[in-house]
Amino acid sequence: MATGLCKSFDGIRAVDHVEIRVSRGSITGLIGPNGAGKTTLFNLLCNFLTPDQGRVIFDGVPISHLPTYQVALQGLLRTFQVPRVLSRLSVLENMLLAAPLQTGEKLWNTWLQPRRVRQEEQELRQRAWAILESVGLAAKANDYAGALSGGQRKLLEMARVMMHRPRMVLLDEPAAGVNPTLINQICGHIVRWNQEGVTFLIIEHNMDVVMSLCQHIWVLAEGKNLVDGPPSEIQTNPEVLRAYLGQ
Ligand SMILES: Nc1ncnc2c1ncn2[C@@H]1O[C@H](COP(=O)(O)OP(=O)(O)OP(=O)(O)O)[C@@H](O)[C@H]1O
Ligand SMILES: [Mg+2]
Known part of the structure; x- marks a missing residue:
């Protein structure tokens, strides 16, 4: 869905020639250490930020030039790392x-x-x-x-997105700061919406959530693609472990 995406802040490449593909109907994960560029990538995919370079294609249609509300009308919606209610x-x-x-x-x-x-x-x-x-x-x-509690606000943000009858939703850390009971409920809702036809791309640091929900995972580190693959491969990939341990 995106190729060659670049975005710099004050000369620092936060997103550096990143590509990502999300299959229609999937739940796909986006992981990487703090500051890897995950949220910036979300901002580029929805055109909250204009890319310096690169293209975003949603369902075969280039959307990089569209304002955010038109991206939403195409069916691509997102939630925020800190919920905005x-x-x-x-x-x-x-x-x-x-x-x-x-x-x-x-x-x-x-x-x-x-x-x-x-x-x-x-x-x-x-x-x-x-x-x-x-x-x-x-x-x-x-x-x-x-x-509402922090977790309930996250849930409300997702519920609001569902008012749009989205085709694809980008979730930025849906489980962060949420208690385990609510995390399980949120995961259940994501699976249900997915079965109803919504495609998900999910940023999440909680590896249990990522590994149980996602069929495919993309890993970013220092603004670049590191690897991508099924959860079983990502979990044991030495490059991923190294990136997380900062070695
Ligand atoms: N608006 C901005 N202005 C300047 N620098 C920014 C801005 N947004 C992000 N950055 C920088 O870009 C880099 C990537 O940030 P980003 O928020 O995309 O990381 P992230 O992978 O979402 O991290 P986290 O897991 O901590 O949420 C960081 O070095 C960050 O400081
Ligand atoms: Mg982030």
Whole structure:
């Protein structure tokens, strides 16, 4: 899905001619030591950052030139390493605001097409409730998002992404700082969404999570591709061990 991607900050190559491929329908892992360039690569894939060089192709279509919201409309969504929820809005409001292309966003449509706007709103609410119920957050729907635990915020961010009916989701450290019970639940939701047809690319330092979820893993170190392969190979690869031990 990407070739030859480069991005420098103040002359330092954070991402240096990186390539990555993610098969449709897979759960793919992206690992590497701190500062390896994983989050920067995510930013390049979604065009949160413009690459200095290289191309991103999603489902056969070049997307490097598209603004982020258009990348999202193509079906490619991401979550953040530090979850970005709107703390002073309720959990349900966070869900409703995530939904793309609402007719009622254009003021004149609330006058010209009031029935359509009402119907859309109702459908969105139903969808939001259904997703919240499926991830176990329905009981918190009316709480401030800011009152959620760190793990629940990560879950809410994923639930918001699901409002878009994504084709592919990039998750930046979904298990970091999350308690083991919630980690298991989050993994269960990822597997379920994947079975429903969503492709995942996941950055994660928790190796149990990566090894159990992913069919294929890409390893970055110091901004470059190190190796890629199935979990069993990556786990025992001496180059990967060396990169993590900093030798
Ligand atoms: N906006 C920025 N400005 C300057 N330098 C940056 C910026 N973003 C990232 N970097 C640098 O780029 C390199 C890669 O950072 P990145 O956040 O992509 O790593 P990472 O693999 O996600 O690490 P971690 O596992 O700690 O999250 C680091 O050296 C980092 O300091
Ligand atoms: Mg990161």
